[in-house]
Amino acid sequence: MVAFAQSVPGAVLILGGGVPALAGTELGPRMMVFLQSVLSGVLVGGVYALIGIGLTMIFGVMRVTNFAHGELVMLGMYLTWGLFHWLRLDPFLSIVLVAPALFLWGAFLQRAFVNRVLDALPQNQILLTIGLGLVMSNGVMLAFTSDYRILTTSYSSASYDLAGISVSKPLLYAFLVTVAITVLLYGFLLRTDTGQAIRATAQDREAAQLMGINVRWTSMLAFGIGAALAGAAGALISPTYYIFPQVGSAFTLKAFVIVVLGGMGSVVGATLGGVIIGLTESLAAVYIAGGLKDLVVFVLFLALLVFKPSGLLGKTRA
């Protein structure tokens, strides 16, 4: 598969070789490199988690794996780029526009397409979502060509110095926004009637109907929220990644690994899975080789499938 070979460029620019000036620190240089890569991994992992949470919510409620998920991230990136390019809107502010736009787009995709295959065979569901992804990436390619775009803000390559460890400003902001969104999402799912209805639908669709929950509506809502999270993630990483029409496939794959790792359908699992994948990539890039970080991620993934197929927090289903 093409997607396996395709790593996400851009992040390497800022993170991969991120060995800061080490002179005069009390900790040894080896320790500093380690801490640096752990920190970078956690920051990127937070954004990965956001993408994974969206995918796992969609899977949990509909039992459909959305293979167009990365393309939703891609749309979020382009939208953010456009808002920045034409309206000079800061990428972190544009989330308030990008996330709702992707929510509507996701809800539309669910209503118009995905809703029709809920009872279909899994392979047909996969074909549909892959098809939707292709239409999105090729549509964007038609409109914007396949040129790489870069969104350069005043702080794109700026970093804070934390006792000798450099912290990329855009990634730190992205991480903080991710944490805020995740906390809000958890609150929504745990405390509100609508959020609980989404969880109920995921746990037992038929029983949810018997509670008076309109599961067609919760499904549309879940897809919309999943898409909004993907779009928000796209906006958050747009200052640090190259933006091009095919960028989505790598994210789809990553999100899929995160979701399986965390346990299909588990939001907490996806949060954890995202951070683990971010950490693994970062550590692998530093200690093994930058080009092999995806390989390490997939080896870890396969090992998990062998030893704990239900995922870290997944339940074994009968």
Next chain:
Amino acid sequence: MLRIDKLNFSYGDLKVLWDVDLEVRDREIVTVVGANGAGKSTILKNVSRLVRPSSGALRFGDVDLRRLASHEVVELGVVHVPEGRRIFPEMTVLENLRMGSFPRATRQDRARNIERAFTLFPRLKERQKQLGGTMSGGEQQMLAIARGLMGNPKLLLLDEPSLGLSPLLVKNIFEIIREINRQGTTILLVEQNVYQSLRLASRAYVLETGRVVLSGTGAELLDNAHVKKAFLGM
């Protein structure tokens, strides 16, 4: 209150219900008894619109249920407590109860209904923070019924509430069903426990391979020779 006329239903090529007529009047406890696989649960699933009938009429008051989706049936006050409890396993007891009052019109009574559930089932009060999936079968059954009551049902559909419970708990559950009825809720009960449910019923129907073969008051059927022979081992 509930009228079912000439209900026919098939799962694919397998015909499950044949011209079933059934009526539940206000404040009654009506039971449908019959062997495993006779089609008892399928009747309830048709009422709560989890499945679509091949033909026949389903009316609740003057509402044609065939025009409604499942969640709209619940909003009318027809609440189905399904076979196998179907508790949300990763929600606490309290969250499960809250889900029972999801329909907007019932949310204002939520606090009062939770109190009522805890009075009927004190065990649930002790367990309110526990995850539904970690409770025993009997506790889950109590929760399933309590959750159903959260929706202010006018008509409660109960599917095999005694299944898999110890004899003592079965007795307990039947007493609670009687108490719920006394408090004003009409009940349509589907059971394999023929003796207990006929004792409880105002009226009853006997279902055999998808057809209603007998109907009458609970006492009449308990005395019926066929019922005695086929279900009570007498």
